Amino acid sequence: MSTYQPTRVVADLRELANRTGGPEGSRRLAWTPDWLQARAFFRESLATLPVEIEEDEAGNLWAILRGEKPDTLLVGSHLDSVPKGGWLDGALGVMAGVELLRAVAAEGTPPVTVACVDWADEEGARFSRSLFGSGASMGTLDIEVLRGLTDKEGGRLPEILAAHGVDIDNLDGARTRMADVKAYVEVHIEQGPILEQKGLGIATVTGTKGIERERLVFRGQAAHAGTMPMEMRRDSFRAAARFALAIAEIGERHEGVTTVGHAQCWPGVVTAVAGETRITMDMRHISAESLKAMFDEAHEAAAAAAAAEGCTIEWEHIFRIPPMPFHPKLLDSAHRHVRDIEGHDFELPSGALHDASEVAREIPTVMIFSSSIAGLSHTKEEDTPDAHLEMAADAFHRVCRDAMQLVADGNL
Numbered sequence: 001m002s003t004y005q006p007t008r009v010v011a012d013l014r015e016l017a018n019r020t021g022g023p024e025g026s027r028r029l030a031w032t033p034d035w036l037q038a039r040a041f042f043r044e045s046l047a048t049l050p051v052e053i054e055e056d057e058a059g060n061l062w063a064i065l066r067g068e069k070p071d072t073l074l075v076g077s078h079l080d081s082v083p084k085g086g087w088l089d090g091a092l093g094v095m096a097g098v099e100l101l102r103a104v105a106a107e108g109t110p111p112v113t114v115a116c117v118d119w120a121d122e123e124g125a126r127f128s129r130s131l132f133g134s135g136a137s138m139g140t141l142d143i144e145v146l147r148g149l150t151d152k153e154g155g156r157l158p159e160i161l162a163a164h165g166v167d168i169d170n171l172d173g174a175r176t177r178m179a180d181v182k183a184y185v186e187v188h189i190e191q192g193p194i195l196e197q198k199g200l201g202i203a204t205v206t207g208t209k210g211i212e213r214e215r216l217v218f219r220g221q222a223a224h225a226g227t228m229p230m231e232m233r234r235d236s237f238r239a240a241a242r243f244a245l246a247i248a249e250i251g252e253r254h255e256g257v258t259t260v261g262h263a264q265c266w267p268g269v270v271t272a273v274a275g276e277t278r279i280t281m282d283m284r285h286i287s288a289e290s291l292k293a294m295f296d297e298a299h300e301a302a303a304a305a306a307a308a309e310g311c312t313i314e315w316e317h318i319f320r321i322p323p324m325p326f327h328p329k330l331l332d333s334a335h336r337h338v339r340d341i342e343g344h345d346f347e348l349p350s351g352a353l354h355d356a357s358e359v360a361r362e363i364p365t366v367m368i369f370s371s372s373i374a375g376l377s378h379t380k381e382e383d384t385p386d387a388h389l390e391m392a393a394d395a396f397h398r399v400c401r402d403a404m405q406l407v408a409d410g411n412l
Helices: 006-020 033-045 091-105 132-138 143-147 157-163 168-178 236-253 288-308 328-342 355-359 386-408
Strands: 052-055 061-065 069-077 112-118 181-189 202-208 210-219 257-259 263-266 276-285 312-321 347-350 365-370
Touching: 006 033, 006 091, 006 386, 033 061, 033 091, 061 091, 069 091, 069 355, 069 386, 091 112, 091 181, 091 386, 112 386, 132 168, 132 355, 143 157, 143 168, 157 168, 181 355, 181 386, 202 328, 202 386, 210 236, 210 288, 236 257, 236 263, 236 276, 236 288, 276 288, 288 312, 328 365, 328 386, 347 365, 355 365, 365 386
Parallel strands: 069 112, 069 181, 181 365, 202 347
Antiparallel strands: 052 061, 061 112, 202 365, 210 276, 210 312, 257 276, 263 276
């Protein structure tokens, strides 16, 4: 009988929060002393287990339980957080993975190798490049772009990485660790309101939505706010506002999501018409075809908004990732165990990115979600009922056992 204890996962999460959190939320910003403190707790939790603890070329921290075969089931998530973030985001997946290693190790040498990874800098909160560690492991990082990234204090990413023993010119070395990985399982909080709205504690995740992320620059003509007639203005902010309303309608019509999350005007004073306005656009959909249609329509909407206000429009690419559907065999396992634990077949795609989004490019992957109270995440108010965390950890463990057997049998 397995010794896996979901209650111990929750206890570990609370201890991690005690060490790296406070009244304002989590302090586990990547590449900082608080993040290293969280990693020290990860190492401490593994101290009595027969695992090899290694840090790869991208700063990912691995705990490896060698099996009879090198073929590997990989589990994990991330310990880094956004500033003043929640206690569960990412940490649930890592600590559930630690508990898996405890249970498997207690049974002797497993038939396949089992590894738990803390992916480095999943959030991208400091340098605006999410999925850093998993992206390096899957070979999707643009090194030249990384060289130019800075944080709010002007710190350069290459120098910050070097201070943590990571050479930006050697990130591709992290890919070698993935050679034997045959399956990846991640458990995470939903970070949204759907499960709570439906009165559910857990669900199978079908995949992660694709993302198109761009910066748009509308240029008109700055002018005096009191003397330039309304009909003669070339107001860049008005053009941006037209566009923001247009993509909201596009998102609703395609059953996707669209967001203008940042806007900045120049000259940026109360007495001047905005001559230039920069905004960001983020659009997401689980269907690649629908995402492309949304993106094409957004280009048309931007051109129309600019023309209506006598402005020009320029697009600057920020980030793109396609939709990542999860593996059918692992989805079957997740559905079965969610049904056994909570008695339903509800499933949903993830609107948020996860390290699973990168890994699923090449490796059979699945995720389990637990509910999020009020749908809140990336805030100190982030929370989940203990019972739902325990159900999610239980489902994760059961899916991992299935995945181990599938890997051992050569069926993944």
